[in-house]
Amino acid sequence: MQKPYSLRTSYLESNEVFRRPYQKVLLALLLGFALLLPALASTYFVHLLDLCLLSSIGALGLMLLTGYCGQISLGHAAFLAVGAYSTVILNAHLGAAFVIVLPAAAVFGGLLGLIVGLPSLRFRGVYLAISTLAMHYAIIFLATKYQAEFGASATAGMTIPDPSFGLFVLSGDRPWYYFLLAVVSLTTIGCINLVRTRPGRAWMAIRDRDIAAQALGVNLARYKLLAFVTSSMLTSVSGSLLAYFTNVVTVEKYTLDLAIVYLAMIIVGGMGSILGALLGAFFITLLPFAIDALFGYLPRTWRFGSTLFGVQAGAVGICIIVFLLFEPKGLAEIWNRLQTYFERWPFRYRPLDTVRR
Amino acid sequence: MPELLLEVRQLEVVYHRVATAIQGVSLDVQSRSIVALVGTNGAGKTTTLRAISGFLPSENAEITDGKISFAGSRIDGRRPHELARVGVILVPEREKVFTTLTVKENLQFASRQHSGVTVEGVLSYFPTLAVRRGQLAGYLSGGEKQMLAICMALLCRPTLLLIDELSLGLAPMMTKQLMDQLQQVTRELGLTVLLVEQNANAALAISDFGYVMEGGRVVFSGKASDLMRHPDVQEFYLGGVRETETKSYREIKQYRRKRRWWG
Amino acid sequence: MEVAATVVILTCTYALLAAGVVILYKAARVVNFAHGELAIVGGYVFYSASLGGESLWLAVVGAICFSVIMGVMIYMSMLRRLLGEPLHVAILVTIGIGIVLKSAILVIWRAERLTIDIGVAPAIRFAGGASLSYMDVASIAVTVLFFVALYFFLTFTRIGVQFRGTAENALLASQRGVNVNFVLSLAWVMAVFAASLSGTFFGSRAFLSTESVTIGLAGLVAALVGGLDSLRGAIMGALIVAGAQYLTVRLVDPVLSETVPFLLLLVVMSVRPWGLFGTLEELDRV
Numbered sequence: 001m002q003k004p005y006s007l008r009t010s011y012l013e014s015n016e017v018f019r020r021p022y023q024k025v026l027l028a029l030l031l032g033f034a035l036l037l038p039a040l041a042s043t044y045f046v047h048l049l050d051l052c053l054l055s056s057i058g059a060l061g062l063m064l065l066t067g068y069c070g071q072i073s074l075g076h077a078a079f080l081a082v083g084a085y086s087t088v089i090l091n092a093h094l095g096a097a098f099v100i101v102l103p104a105a106a107v108f109g110g111l112l113g114l115i116v117g118l119p120s121l122r123f124r125g126v127y128l129a130i131s132t133l134a135m136h137y138a139i140i141f142l143a144t145k146y147q148a149e150f151g152a153s154a155t156a157g158m159t160i161p162d163p164s165f166g167l168f169v170l171s172g173d174r175p176w177y178y179f180l181l182a183v184v185s186l187t188t189i190g191c192i193n194l195v196r197t198r199p200g201r202a203w204m205a206i207r208d209r210d211i212a213a214q215a216l217g218v219n220l221a222r223y224k225l226l227a228f229v230t231s232s233m234l235t236s237v238s239g240s241l242l243a244y245f246t247n248v249v250t251v252e253k254y255t256l257d258l259a260i261v262y263l264a265m266i267i268v269g270g271m272g273s274i275l276g277a278l279l280g281a282f283f284i285t286l287l288p289f290a291i292d293a294l295f296g297y298l299p300r301t302w303r304f305g306s307t308l309f310g311v312q313a314g315a316v317g318i319c320i321i322v323f324l325l326f327e328p329k330g331l332a333e334i335w336n337r338l339q340t341y342f343e344r345w346p347f348r349y350r351p352l353d354t355v356r357r
Numbered sequence: 358m359p360e361l362l363l364e365v366r367q368l369e370v371v372y373h374r375v376a377t378a379i380q381g382v383s384l385d386v387q388s389r390s391i392v393a394l395v396g397t398n399g400a401g402k403t404t405t406l407r408a409i410s411g412f413l414p415s416e417n418a419e420i421t422d423g424k425i426s427f428a429g430s431r432i433d434g435r436r437p438h439e440l441a442r443v444g445v446i447l448v449p450e451r452e453k454v455f456t457t458l459t460v461k462e463n464l465q466f467a468s469r470q471h472s473g474v475t476v477e478g479v480l481s482y483f484p485t486l487a488v489r490r491g492q493l494a495g496y497l498s499g500g501e502k503q504m505l506a507i508c509m510a511l512l513c514r515p516t517l518l519l520i521d522e523l524s525l526g527l528a529p530m531m532t533k534q535l536m537d538q539l540q541q542v543t544r545e546l547g548l549t550v551l552l553v554e555q556n557a558n559a560a561l562a563i564s565d566f567g568y569v570m571e572g573g574r575v576v577f578s579g580k581a582s583d584l585m586r587h588p589d590v591q592e593f594y595l596g597g598v599r600e601t602e603t604k605s606y607r608e609i610k611q612y613r614r615k616r617r618w619w620g
Numbered sequence: 621m622e623v624a625a626t627v628v629i630l631t632c633t634y635a636l637l638a639a640g641v642v643i644l645y646k647a648a649r650v651v652n653f654a655h656g657e658l659a660i661v662g663g664y665v666f667y668s669a670s671l672g673g674e675s676l677w678l679a680v681v682g683a684i685c686f687s688v689i690m691g692v693m694i695y696m697s698m699l700r701r702l703l704g705e706p707l708h709v710a711i712l713v714t715i716g717i718g719i720v721l722k723s724a725i726l727v728i729w730r731a732e733r734l735t736i737d738i739g740v741a742p743a744i745r746f747a748g749g750a751s752l753s754y755m756d757v758a759s760i761a762v763t764v765l766f767f768v769a770l771y772f773f774l775t776f777t778r779i780g781v782q783f784r785g786t787a788e789n790a791l792l793a794s795q796r797g798v799n800v801n802f803v804l805s806l807a808w809v810m811a812v813f814a815a816s817l818s819g820t821f822f823g824s825r826a827f828l829s830t831e832s833v834t835i836g837l838a839g840l841v842a843a844l845v846g847g848l849d850s851l852r853g854a855i856m857g858a859l860i861v862a863g864a865q866y867l868t869v870r871l872v873d874p875v876l877s878e879t880v881p882f883l884l885l886l887v888v889m890s891v892r893p894w895g896l897f898g899t900l901e902e903l904d905r906v
Binding site for chain 1: 878
């Protein structure tokens with residue numbers, strides 16, 4: 001009798017990282033493929049993957065905060081900006097090296113996360129989202145002021161040199177790819193372990209029923225703030241890496257729309273799943289490029305320019321709506337059901353908590 | 358000439374597609390009578406009421422067998438507001454009034470024009486509620502909320518009134534008062550009532566007919582007066598004590614009694 | 621006088637937006653983050669329906685049709701499925717709707733900056749140098765009318781009571797004979813209509829473009845400051861936000877104008893989270 005992998009029957013089982021034996025093999029294959037990829041693919045494709053990996057880190061940060069701890073935050077773009085601007089400031093005024101800037105960005109992000117997280121001790125839901133939005137605008141205002149003061153011009157932004165480790169300079173899509181692959185892997189392992197242990201369980205308890213969580217002894221303040229700080233640290237690092245990758249920092253990039261794009265990543269990927277953060281990040285980052293490619297097949301008579309941009313923007317919104325209505329657990333759940341389908345074939349299996357219409 | 362107003366035949370309800378809550382449940386409710394449905398927790402009484410009043414889909418449950426007929430026509434599967442329009446009104450167990458509206462607004466909510474039943478009319482049955490008409494319903498006491506719930510139900514011109522746990526959370530005196538008021542209202546307005554209750558004493562006292570449910574099945578039925586005299590019903594639901602010479606633990610244990618239900 | 625006129629008209633714009641937010645909250649417990657986008661798209665529809673400034677009546681009809689179609693569509697296809705789900709799901713869906721609407725502006729109207737020209741010529745002059753156009757007068761009049769009508773509707777009519785009951789417990793409302801789908805669709809239609817009016821007035825005083833959608837957030841803040849379930853609060857909140865924005869733009873820094881409503885909100889929320897006129901009991905439901 002085959003063990004029902006999709007149903008977990010013991011506490012140890014529910015804490016396992018690999019639920020099914022073949023998953024380890026799949027992961028090994030995937031990693032092997034990933035390592036070989038730059039040799040096989042074009043530079044353009046590797047560049048795309050770099051973008052995906054960069055947004056993965058930010059997506060993981062948001063997933064911990066919103067997907068696991070249930071605190072809705074619209075201030076994600078602001079944290080990316082914090083990471084980017086700490087990079088700029090440290091570089092421009094102190095000439096600091098990469099190995100110092102990155103941890104410093106994490107620290108600044110963490111401190112700010114602490115401040116942004118304070119309203120969460122008092123509010124939930126909409127009010128919390130609005131207060132994070134307020135923080136977003138406050139931070140962006142400060143960044144705009146900085147750019148006006150020190151930028152090449154009011155709108156041009158600032159440049160940053162490529163990061164260097166002693167003699168080795170990190171530049172070019174392929175070197176960045178390997179670097180990011182390592183960073184994302186380490187971050188993912190860290191996040192997986194975080195959610196499997198006490199913090200993760202506390203966050204999920206807070207997400208589902210914070211009053212009951214409190215009654216069971218979960219220190220709400222401590223864990224909510226921990227979620228905000230961890231998330232903002234990760235996001236700040238992501239923003240810093242993004243700044244190094246593109247070598248330019250302008251404040252116009254950090255809009256509310258960017259925060260919503262990251263929200264879309266965790267919604268599409270599946271809230272409450274580390275795999276979901278990665279899947280969602282890849283999906284949403286690649287989506288505009290896919291639409292761009294699709295547009296290439298359309299007859300020339302269709303208008304380009306703002307139509308393309310409009311459709312790309314609209315596609316993100318449509319993804320949010322469609323996934324929330326029909327597949328709230330996102331791509332991660334689709335992957336799960338796919339595995340279950342093949343596991344149980346030819347028996348059918350329908351999950352218990354699908355919503356009946 | 359009592360006619361059959363509600364007819365439930367071999368009803369089966371399944372939750373989440375895997376858990377059978379009730380099975381083979383059959384009930385008859387004669388017009389202008391009060392029928393009590395008693396049983397312990399988890400017997401399936403509330404599920405039965407929900408099935409009749411159309412509330413199952415919101416609980417992720419469905420009727421998988423059997424049929425329900427109201428005044429001759431099938432009603433299983435119809436939506437709650439359609440059933441409300443034909444006169445099947447449910448007073449639910451929890452969340453039975455709008456706590457953010459005043460008493461008057463709650464009643465306004467349910468009343469229909471030209472319905473023959475007015476707000477003042479129903480309030481006349483419950484004088485303690487009438488003095489509080491400007492108060493927010495959320496601030497009423499348990500008993501008053503229950504009265505308000507019944508008034509709202511009455512204003513919908515019910516033909517069949519389904520009441521779930523009328524006595525829940527109420528002091529015994531309040532329960533008795535409410536039951537008496539319910540009986541009075543029913544007689545005067547010519548209603549039919551299906552009353553689900555854990556307080557079997559109070560329920561059977563005002564009912565004409567009764568059903569006993571256990572483990573998702575109807576295990577006993579009969580006239581209310583007969584039920585109240587039945588020794589097993591007395592022992593399990595009415596708190597009566599069996600007069601026997603020797604009391605061994607084995608005899609008291611319920612499972613021995615259970616075999617008699619189905620034997 | 622000029623100052624007062626500007627602030628009053630801006631208040632009207634925000635007040636209509638806030639009214640829409642309050643309607644949706646009072647009827648459906650939904651906080652709509654797409655309100656700004658609905659307003660601006662409504663303004664664009666008004667412009668297009670007026671056939672370039674020719675026909676006012678056609679424009680009004682167009683705006684009404686848009687409200688009905690959009691409101692019903694949003695509710696029946698999307699929000700209806702979320703009845704009973706936790707609130708933050710509905711909010712995220714409205715955020716998604718907002719993005720789709722914004723991209724519709726890009727695709728349909730190519731994000732042209734438009735100004736609505738009907739009746740904007742300065743017509744009435746007041747003492748102190750202020751002059752109002754017909755559109756300005758209309759915006760004030762319509763706002764007042766809308767609020768009065770809404771107040772009577774919600775407080776005294778039966779449907780108004782049904783609105784509020786449905787918001788608290790849609791299941792119970794359904795069992796007491798209320799067609800919940802109708803009530804909620806109506807709420808959405810009313811909210812979209814209010815937003816369209818607001819967008820039209822904004823489009824005549826300022827301009828319509830993809831950047832203008834931020835007025836929605838200001839309207840949301842106005843509603844929150846005043847209290848999400850209070851119409852009086854919507855007006856007061858709108859006045860405060862409009863006043864604060866105007867002062868900031870004039871005296872401090874124009875760039876800050878987007879931020880000021882939120883800073884205001886932070887202040888209000890730290891001392892009185894349920895808003896100036898909101899009811900305390902409502903807070904926990906959010």
